[in-house]
Amino acid sequence: MQIDTKKWLTDISRHPEEVEREYDGISHSYDAELEAKGYLAHKHAATLIASHIPNRKSRLLEAGCGTGLVGQELAKRGFSNVTGMDISALCLKEADAKGVYIGTVKHNLLERFPFADGGFDAIVCVGVFSRFDVTRIKGIVTEFARVVKEEGKIIFSHREDLITSALHEVLDGIEAIEIEEVTAPLPYFSMDEHYKDIDIRFFILEKRIGSPKD
Template structure:
């Protein structure tokens, strides 16, 4: 391998791993991603990040389950929030698939600036902390909420799932990825079980250790909101 290419790949790997050490501190995360925004796409591409394509493809396949009335995920006019949109990688795939009603939200303004350049979003909002209830979004606002690369080490706790549920309509979809190392070291399964027991959501599809990034896979979760 060309030494310069290898060096760049090492830098990309290091940037991703450093992001995992941010301990869920919103201020640190925001500052780190503001600085990383310009190089982010190149770095994750170097690490063969395919989570955005995979999670959008999963959304398009979702159907009603056991008589549960749900949003038609194949309808390209549904209103979608890309929560933790970053530079717009998920939004770009949604646009390529023909979805027109996509909004994006992220903690980092630097990342949102990159997302704006994709032309994939109708509305973008920065300063959105998914660990809190955000006044920018009403209850039951979206037909689907998609969240890729956010439930990962050093970022948000599993309970952030509740904010995604809140802003999604009954019968709507919440589709998230959990990096495998994150799932293994948190109580995400416990939270998933609790929200189902409380009647907030129903798990309709679950992909274990699906394609995500070169280093490791991710679990993908598709919940129908009750």
């Protein structure tokens, strides 16, 4: 199965089982196809993460890690304590083969994460939220806030064309976190005709001290 980036723009599959089937089907060719299309989000993400998280031994959770492209870039920058989580078992197989995660977990982001409260120093989520409406994003970010430590970072990307005032209102309404920064728009792909006018922004959130327990 080939990657259809036009479909990603116009026919976004939000049901977990559909997402799982889609990514299982493209897992084997995913890296090569994205490279051919000039995919850039993983490199932007790793550069941003490295600038906000100086301790390369920090416990990171990459939610929606896919085939491990972000993890691979993080490893190049010295991060050595990254756990990957994704809904696609076949994508996780590709991620495991890269040897950049201390472990991977197959899990649906819409369900409670199989991790203890405050178990991570930071959460990373790249190229995932276009699959979800703001209500589901709120639930996921709330769960991020549960498993990250106080003053820990939550860093996620979102497509510029999908960022609305409703998203900001939802994030502002999550008591446990505050928005530290929203980056300027960055190119998503450099050589894909369907994404030539689509940028992404990264949100950097911080968990407040004394946040209420879940």
